[in-house]
Each structure stands twice: as C-alpha cells, then as structure tokens.
Amino acid sequence: EPEVTQTPSHQVTQMGQEVILRCVPISNHLYFYWYRQILGQKVEFLVSFYNNEISEKSEIFDDQFSVERPDGSNFTLKIRSTKLEDSAMYFCASSAGASVYGYTFGSGTRLTVV
C-alpha cells in the first residue's frame, strides 16, 4: 500500500536555528498537509497545499513557517527560527481529494528544540 514518507524521524535543534522537515507524499495525490502534535495534546492543523500554493493555514502557521514543493515529489516544512514551543511531532499527510478519498499520514518527525 502506498505510504507517505517523512524524514528525519527525530531532529534535535538549538533554539533560533532553522529546520526543514521533509515529506514524500503519495505520488498521485493532489492535496498536502502539515499537522503538529505537542506532547499530550491533540493533533492540530498547520497548513494545506494544493496546486502549488497554500490553500488554507491556521493561526499557528505564522511568518516563521513556510512550505514548499520544490520538485514533483517532495513537500517540505521550514521553521525559520525555532522556539522551545515548536517542540512537537510534525505529521505530513496527503489526499487525492477529500470529497472522495481519505487522508494518509506519515509516521511523523519528532522535533525537539533545546
């Protein structure tokens, strides 16, 4: 069964550093998402991406965050200057279209900011 692949599985970074989280969505999917889950809290929506642009973003997704689909396969989330409160599990997901299909999630990247 097709999978969404996320790398790295774990990342530790110093506060103020830039990080890039990488995702390879399912190849024929059209919609791409990033979610995060702070330890002990619920899964929160960050951003959705369709047709090479952001289609929706949450209040969490401020100017410190950006997303990119640099080629035909990768989908990245960049955090420009990490804060302690950015420590969380970050999940990438993709979908062929919610009106018909569900969403497939990657196994996540655990980001720890120290």
Place this chain on the structure above:
Amino acid sequence: KQEVTQIPAALSVPEGENLVLNCSFTDSAIYNLQWFRQDPGKGLTSLLLIQSSQREQTSGRLNASLDKSSGRSTLYIAASQPGDSATYLCAPGGNMNTGFQKLVFGTGTRLLVSP
C-alpha cells in the same frame, strides 16, 4: 469553526468486551469522517473512512457510523483485545461550503484493554 469532542476521554475494560467510542462535531458540512488509531509516541493509522453520503463502514471487528445531520459518529469495537489498547481519534474532514479540505481532530479516547 469545527469543534470535535470525543467521549469518553479514557476507557479501561477487560478483554472481550464490546465498546462504543463517541464523537461529536459542530459543523455538519463535511466531506467525510475518518477514525484513526495512535499508539504512544507513534503516528496515525487510519482505521475507517466514512463518506458524507454513507451511514457506516466496517472493517473486521470495527464498525463506524455517521449521522451527519446530528454531528455524531460512533466507533464500535467488537470483542476487544489487549492489542486494541491505543488512543482513538475522530477527524471530520473538509467543508462543503468553503471547499477546504483539512481534517480537524478530536482529543481522542484513550483505550486500555486488560488481559
């Protein structure tokens, strides 16, 4: 804004019991609803997807129902096993009025099945 509530927050049962997990959501203009399982520190495993036009879906010992008009879904687990111990997440997807596609997650039901 979609709000999702899951009841109970935690559930502890002996092996073999049949279980019902409840989910309610405030905006019924959804495309679908998906149930996920999450093991501690792990990712999200999709269990069942119900489209807005469907009333229920079944997979093995799992059955999920959807009543879109009342904003409710239930996940029924038959003959529970210790391996079912996990957090179960309900996530209504999309909005037919706006065309937005995102999932909104509830806080989950933490299930412990004892041998």
